[in-house]
Amino acid sequence: MRRPPRAMTPDLLHRPIEVVNVGLAGFAQDLASRQVPVVQVDWTPPARGDATLAALLGRLAASEGSIVPANAEALRRLLDGEPVLVDVQTAGDVIAGLGERVILHAGPPIEWNRMCGPLRGAVAGAIVYEGWARDLGAATELAASGAITFRPNHDGGSVGPMTGMITRSMPVFVVENRTFGNRAYSTINEGLGKVMRFGGNDASVIDRLRWLRDVCGPRLGDALRSIGGISLGPLIARGLAMGDEMHQRNVACSALFLRAAAAAIARGGGSSEDIAAVLQFIGGNDQFFLNIAMAMGKAITDPARGLAHSTIVTAMCRNGTDFGIRVSGTGDRWFTAPVEMPQGLYFPGYSEADANPDIGDSAILETIGLGAFAMAASPAVVGFVGGGGVAQALDYTRAMADISIGANPKWPIPLLDFAGVPSGIDVRRVVETGIAPAINTGIAHREAGVGQVGAGIARAPLGCFDAALRALAEQERTR
Amino acid sequence: MTYVASRVVRGRYLDSVSLMRVSQSLSALEGVAEAAVMIGSDTNKRLMRDSGLLGAEAEAAQPADLIVGVRAENEAAARAALAGVDALLSKRASNAAGSAIGHARTLAGATKMLPGASIALISVPGEFAAAEAAKALRAGLNVLLFSNNVSLDDEFALKQLARERGLLLMGPDCGTSLLNGVPLAFANVVPRGGVGVVAASGTGLQEVTTLVAHGGGGISHGIGVGGRDLRDEIGGITTLMALDALDADAATTHIVIISKPPAPRVANAVLERIAKSAKRFTVCLLGQADIALPSNARRAHTLREAAELALGVRFAPDFVARTALPQNRRGNRVRGLYCGGTLCAEAQLVLLGAGEPVASNAPVPGARAIDGAMPDRAHAVVDLGADEYTRGRPHPMMEPAIRSEPLRAAMNDPATAAVLLDVVIGYGAHPDPASVLVDAVGSMPAQRPPIIASVCGTEGDPQVYSRQVRTLESAGIIVAPSNAHAAEFAVRVLHSR
Numbered sequence: 001m002r003r004p005p006r007a008m009t010p011d012l013l014h015r016p017i018e019v020v021n022v023g024l025a026g027f028a029q030d031l032a033s034r035q036v037p038v039v040q041v042d043w044t045p046p047a048r049g050d051a052t053l054a055a056l057l058g059r060l061a062a063s064e065g066s067i068v069p070a071n072a073e074a075l076r077r078l079l080d081g082e083p084v085l086v087d088v089q090t091a092g093d094v095i096a097g098l099g100e101r102v103i104l105h106a107g108p109p110i111e112w113n114r115m116c117g118p119l120r121g122a123v124a125g126a127i128v129y130e131g132w133a134r135d136l137g138a139a140t141e142l143a144a145s146g147a148i149t150f151r152p153n154h155d156g157g158s159v160g161p162m163t164g165m166i167t168r169s170m171p172v173f174v175v176e177n178r179t180f181g182n183r184a185y186s187t188i189n190e191g192l193g194k195v196m197r198f199g200g201n202d203a204s205v206i207d208r209l210r211w212l213r214d215v216c217g218p219r220l221g222d223a224l225r226s227i228g229g230i231s232l233g234p235l236i237a238r239g240l241a242m243g244d245e246m247h248q249r250n251v252a253c254s255a256l257f258l259r260a261a262a263a264a265i266a267r268g269g270g271s272s273e274d275i276a277a278v279l280q281f282i283g284g285n286d287q288f289f290l291n292i293a294m295a296m297g298k299a300i301t302d303p304a305r306g307l308a309h310s311t312i313v314t315a316m317c318r319n320g321t322d323f324g325i326r327v328s329g330t331g332d333r334w335f336t337a338p339v340e341m342p343q344g345l346y347f348p349g350y351s352e353a354d355a356n357p358d359i360g361d362s363a364i365l366e367t368i369g370l371g372a373f374a375m376a377a378s379p380a381v382v383g384f385v386g387g388g389g390v391a392q393a394l395d396y397t398r399a400m401a402d403i404s405i406g407a408n409p410k411w412p413i414p415l416l417d418f419a420g421v422p423s424g425i426d427v428r429r430v431v432e433t434g435i436a437p438a439i440n441t442g443i444a445h446r447e448a449g450v451g452q453v454g455a456g457i458a459r460a461p462l463g464c465f466d467a468a469l470r471a472l473a474e475q476e477r478t479r
Numbered sequence: 480m481t482y483v484a485s486r487v488v489r490g491r492y493l494d495s496v497s498l499m500r501v502s503q504s505l506s507a508l509e510g511v512a513e514a515a516v517m518i519g520s521d522t523n524k525r526l527m528r529d530s531g532l533l534g535a536e537a538e539a540a541q542p543a544d545l546i547v548g549v550r551a552e553n554e555a556a557a558r559a560a561l562a563g564v565d566a567l568l569s570k571r572a573s574n575a576a577g578s579a580i581g582h583a584r585t586l587a588g589a590t591k592m593l594p595g596a597s598i599a600l601i602s603v604p605g606e607f608a609a610a611e612a613a614k615a616l617r618a619g620l621n622v623l624l625f626s627n628n629v630s631l632d633d634e635f636a637l638k639q640l641a642r643e644r645g646l647l648l649m650g651p652d653c654g655t656s657l658l659n660g661v662p663l664a665f666a667n668v669v670p671r672g673g674v675g676v677v678a679a680s681g682t683g684l685q686e687v688t689t690l691v692a693h694g695g696g697g698i699s700h701g702i703g704v705g706g707r708d709l710r711d712e713i714g715g716i717t718t719l720m721a722l723d724a725l726d727a728d729a730a731t732t733h734i735v736i737i738s739k740p741p742a743p744r745v746a747n748a749v750l751e752r753i754a755k756s757a758k759r760f761t762v763c764l765l766g767q768a769d770i771a772l773p774s775n776a777r778r779a780h781t782l783r784e785a786a787e788l789a790l791g792v793r794f795a796p797d798f799v800a801r802t803a804l805p806q807n808r809r810g811n812r813v814r815g816l817y818c819g820g821t822l823c824a825e826a827q828l829v830l831l832g833a834g835e836p837v838a839s840n841a842p843v844p845g846a847r848a849i850d851g852a853m854p855d856r857a858h859a860v861v862d863l864g865a866d867e868y869t870r871g872r873p874h875p876m877m878e879p880a881i882r883s884e885p886l887r888a889a890m891n892d893p894a895t896a897a898v899l900l901d902v903v904i905g906y907g908a909h910p911d912p913a914s915v916l917v918d919a920v921g922s923m924p925a926q927r928p929p930i931i932a933s934v935c936g937t938e939g940d941p942q943v944y945s946r947q948v949r950t951l952e953s954a955g956i957i958v959a960p961s962n963a964h965a966a967e968f969a970v971r972v973l974h975s976r
Contacts, residue, residue: 012621012647013700013728015597017661020589020620022611023602027625027664030906032580036661039581039589039596043603046610193522345499348515348548349530383500395582402588433585 048434053466056473057432063309063476067428070309074328075406075424078312078368081300082178085292086229088188088221090213092168095156095185099168101132102149104156106164106361107319108334112143112150116320118199118356121448122163123148125201129209130167136201154315154326157302158185159294159361162197162444163320170209171217175232175295177303184298186291188212188220191284192452197360199448211277215270219278223264230260232296236370237411239289240421245378246293247362247371248440248455253289258282290362297364306331311472312405313425316367316437316460320359320444325464327427330471337463342443344384344456356446358458363439366400369408369421372438372457373400377413377421381440384456390415396438397422403429403437427472430465481512481550484557485527485534487519488545491568498545501567508563510556511549516564519544586614600663601650602626608651609633616640616648623703624650625664631712634705638716647724648717650705654681654907657688657701665876665907668939672697673732674789675725677718679704682819682903683737683765683782685935689905689944690786690961692937694794699731700724709741715749722749726756733789734760737782737821740767740844750776761788765824766843780832782825783963795960799967802957804975805929810896811976813969814889815839815860816882818875818912819935822901822962823862829966830858835973840865860899861885876903879912883919895928896976897969901962904936904947911942913950920954929972930956933965 018037021028031038047053060067092098103126105119115123120140127139127148142148153159158166165187166172172185190208194200224230235256242252258279266275282288301314310328317324322336339357346352365371375382376397379390394415400422401407407420425437436459443454498516505514515532517523519540527533532548540546547564551557583589590596599615601608605628612622612629616637624637629651641648649656655666657676662668667685669692678684681703688698702725704717718736725731734756741749741764753760754773762776763785772778779785787793813830817823820841827843836857838847847857862868863875863882875881882900889895902912909915913934920930932951936944948958959965 011645012597012658013724015659016595017659017663018593018595018597019661019663020586020593020596020599020615021602022586022589022599022615023625027600027602027907028580031661031663034661037593037595039583039593041583041586041589043611044584045604045607345503347499348502348513348517348527348532380497383497398588398592399584401591402583402585429585435584 044434046432053431053469056469057428059473060311060428060469060476066309067311070307070329071312071405071424071426074304074307074310074312077180077304078300078423079406079408079410080179081303083175083232083296083299084178084229085173085224085232085296086176087174087224088171088217089174090168091158091166091170091172091185094172094174094183095158095166097151098156098166101147102151102168104151104153104158104160104164104166105319106153106160106162106359107317108322108324108336109152110150110319110321114321116356116359117446117448118359118444119163119320121199121201122165122196124448125196125205126165126167128201129206130169152317153361154298154317156185157183157298159298159317159364160187160197161189161290161294161362162360162442163199164361165196169213171213171221173292173295175292175299176229177299180303182299182302184295184302186295186298188216189285189288189291191281192287194449194451198444198451200451201449215274216278216281219265219268219270219274220261222268223261226268227261227264230257232292233410235260236293236296240374240377240411241414243378243380245371245374245381245440246289247365248381248384248442249378250289250293251286253293254282254286257289257292293370294362294364297368297370300368301364304328309476311427313367313427316363316439317361318358318363320357323358323461323464325460325468327468327472329475330468333471335464335467335471337461337467340459340461342441342456342458344443344454346443346454347452350445350453354445354453356444358439358441359444360441362441363460366437366439367425369404369411369423371440372396373404374411374413374421375440376416379415384440399435400438402433403435405429427465427468430462431469434462436460436462481552482554482557483531483534483548483550484554484561485532485537485546485548486561486564487537487540488547488564488568491545501564504567505547505549505560505564508556508560510552511560512551514547514549514560516545516547518542519546586611586618590618590620596620598623598658598663600625602664605629609637612637612648613640616644616646619644619646621647622649623653623656623663624648624705625653626650627652631707634707635713638713642716642720647702647720649703653703653705655684655701656703657684657698659700662906665903665905666701667692667905667935667937669937670697671699671730673699673730674735675699675728675731675733676701676735676737677704677721677725678702679706679708679718679738680821682901682935683763683821685819685903685905686782686822686825686962687735687737687763687786687789689935689937690783690794691790693960694786694790694792696790699728706739709738709745709749711742711744715741715745718749719752722752722756726758732758734758735763735785735789736760737763737785738765739824740764746770761785765821765828766845768844781828781963782821783961795964798960798964799971802968804972805957807926807928808896808972808976809928810892810894811973812894813858813860813897813899813973814892814895815858815899816885816889817860817862817901818864818879818882819901819903820862820864822935823860825962826899826966827860829963830860830970833970835970840867876908879909879915880919882916886919887923890923890927897928897972898930899965899969900930900932902932902934902947902951904934904942904944905940908942913947916956917950917954920956931959931965931969931972932956933959933962935962
């Protein structure tokens with residue numbers, strides 16, 4: 001390679017001095033005291049001071065020429081998606097392989113004997129709901145016997161919050177990505193209290209699932225088809241401006257959804273009692289929109305999968321035991337690490353001692369720049385980690401921007417001067433900075449059936465990203 | 480035995496997170512076992528009832544109300560908690576940051592926050608410094624690399640990268656620069672003016688720029704290039720770029736170059752560059768043997784002379800002769816205890832120039848090296864900022880107390896005729912180094928040898944030049960107008976014995 005000619009006269013002397021201070025903070029304070037614009041980098045050794053990981057990062061830097069364009073393509077696919085909520089269908093009709101005695105669950109693959117309490121409780125409830133066993137005891141025996149096939153939702157094009165149960169007869173939202181033609185699925189959010197996603201499995205839980213299947217799902221499906229679907233991108237943008245981040249807070253988007261769908265629901269079939277019940281159910285659930293947002297996340301991320309050389313994360317999820325990620329350049333391979341405990345606030349009567357480790361596919365929202373990544377749009381949520389106000393909310397989003405390669409201009413954050421939500425998590429940046437993706441989450445009781453006991457923030461374990469980095473470096477070596 | 484009390488706050492809404500935080504604060508109160516503040520919905524009432532927090536008075540609460548429930552060790556504690564709720568409910572979350580400085584976790588994040596950033600000031604540990612500097616250069620930033628322990632290979636690679644991109648890599652081990660009137664790292668507040676400085680030395684740049692300021696002149700820019708820039712391995716890359724920049728800068732009328740003696744090949748390149756310029760130059764290569772200069776350049780043998788030539792004035796020419804000699808003359812050796820490496824070199828050169836033998840841990844050409852014990856037959860001038868003194872400790876410019884112990888030893892040595900000191904102030908330096916020195920001197924015997932000091936700094940510096948001088952003089956310390964003057968006065972003390 002020929003060197004560029006020398007003798008470019010530096011223009012430093014004719015530019016205003018604005019300083020990035022990396023290291024001793026006193027220098028930044030001196031500059032600030034003289035009204036010099038300065039930003040302090042709270043520097044830590046790259047890759048947490050791990051020489052092996054730092055060497056792998058260096059090896060990947062040598063492949064920059066193939067990684068950068070691959071990541072640019074991954075980001076383009078993430079940003080170009082046009083998700084539309086088109087229908088509610090029966091899961092077994094739209095998800096391939098979801099037949100008799102197959103259960104889709106949240107997170108990376110897991111066997112019965114490694115499942116946490118809420119997941120086992122939900123599995124037992126789902127078996128009873130489908131009629132594969134007559135009661136919870138028999139259902140638990142059946143599950144333990146190996147007669148049930150457990151598969152991750154992500155393998156079925158679907159996602160589910162917390163335990164994430166999907167079985168053949170459940171109604172699922174269908175989100176279509178109009179740009180790429182792919183579809184993704186999620187169940188209808190059950191509301192708060194005793195619910196299957198938190199491991200609840202008593203008669204009230206099963207009854208509600210039946211009502212969703214027999215009444216609510218068909219009404220919503222009819223309504224969505226009759227209005228040609230609801231375009232989700234613009235709806236999310238409005239929700240962000242109204243203080244939602246679509247993970248812990250879905251108040252605005254749930255209301256916007258109801259506003260968009262209410263007339264069509266009323267016009268559809270069914271008794272006025274049924275219609276009223278459906279409207280009341282949606283109106284009474286601040287988190288109704290969560291599952292729609294999640295299916296949207298899956299529909300957006302799937303086209304970015306399997307791009308050779310790309311180091312962009314395409315899925316993050318947890319099953320209550322393991323946290324798993326998928327990376328574009330390594331296809332459908334899971335990189336897992338033990339899941340961490342969320343840090344947060346608890347409902348009266350509960351404490352950390354009651355909490356189940358982090359669980360659910362809902363981290364798909366952070367994967368597309370919502371949830372904790374969009375905290376700056378939703379300062380009300382930041383209180384879950386204590387202390388901070390608006391400034392801390394901004395810090396969360398900025399930190400997540402540090403590990404993302406781009407921003408989504410379709411989803412601007414007013415408080416950040418309408419900068420887009422951070423998009424395209426880069427495994428390399430996560431390892432280099434040691435900044436673990438933050439995830440806004442509900443906290444489940446560790447025993448099945450109790451339900452939600454708090455809410456807070458979890459971190460993706462860095463071990464997943466270290467493992468992914470090793471695999472990516474190995475691929476570049478052998479290419 | 481516990482006591483449950485509850486109350487209803489009517490018509491009050493707070494988001495659930497705020498309520499949970501208030502609940503947490505209440506629970507933390509003395510004598511309180513558990514507390515909750517919730518919106519008065521049926522679900523919440525049931526929840527509170529189940530956890531034994533709902534008193535009879537709260538059963539009638541409506542969803543528009545807040546319910547406060549407390550279980551405490553006794554009634555007094557419960558009532559106190561209920562009474563404290565109002566303050567907690569109205570307390571606004573305070574901004575935790577409390578500082579105007581934006582913070583980022585990475586250089587990339589910082590440049591997003593400060594899109595107009597023009598320079599990165601890097602002071603991370605040496606083994607990581609080159610990587611951070613390379614990142615900054617690739618992001619289009621000029622770099623002031625304060626870190627030391629960067630290898631010569633890394634320095635060369637960084638400077639090549641910088642040159643390819645038209646960026647300045649100042650350093651490594653660059654303590655100071657003054658760009659566009661902005662003091663960076665260890666630097667002083669000086670007026671703007673026509674003198675531009677290129678310095679392979681931090682305190683050299685500080686001494687010359689502050690003396691120019693004292694002489695009524697001003698500085699256009701002061702560019703630190705790192706102590707090794709004029710070595711063969713580096714080839715003066717940054718120095719030559721800095722000269723290009725200052726030559727092209729309309730505000731700069733006179734250019735001063737400060738360095739240790741350069742490698743001959745590099746010296747030639749620098750002198751050729753000077754010869755091409757229409758501007759006037761002062762070349763201060765401390766310890767350099769005679770060297771032929773282009774017609775537009777003059778040679779300065781001390782930092783003070785460099786400032787004098789740049790301004791065309793002489794500083795306090797009668798100070799040395801006019802200043803009263805100390806009464807208690809004793810000993811025959813000067814002990815120099817320096818924070819600034821280049822000031823240490825300048826003092827050695829003054830002593831050598833007066834025919835006095837000198838030894839130092841950082842010897843200039845003509846001085847002997849010392850390791851450990853003080854030499855018997857030479858004046859010892861020590862750089863306390865050298866690696867052997869600063870390993871695992873702060874630099875004496877930041878922590879001048881490091882000098883107190885060697886000062887005590889010098890004071891108690893009957894051979895000591897005078898102690899020579901520098902007091903360096905400005906940004907980055909200790910907030911009041913003169914007082915640290917005076918405190919150390921105060922605990923010493925009255926019959927001590929004379930202390931001759933100079934203060935490198937200006938009235939505009941945070942420590943204020945005149946205050947530092949007054950503090951020193953109040954303890955009987957002789958304060959010279961420059962380091963060269965101080966060393967010359969020490970010579971006069973020696974010769975007047």
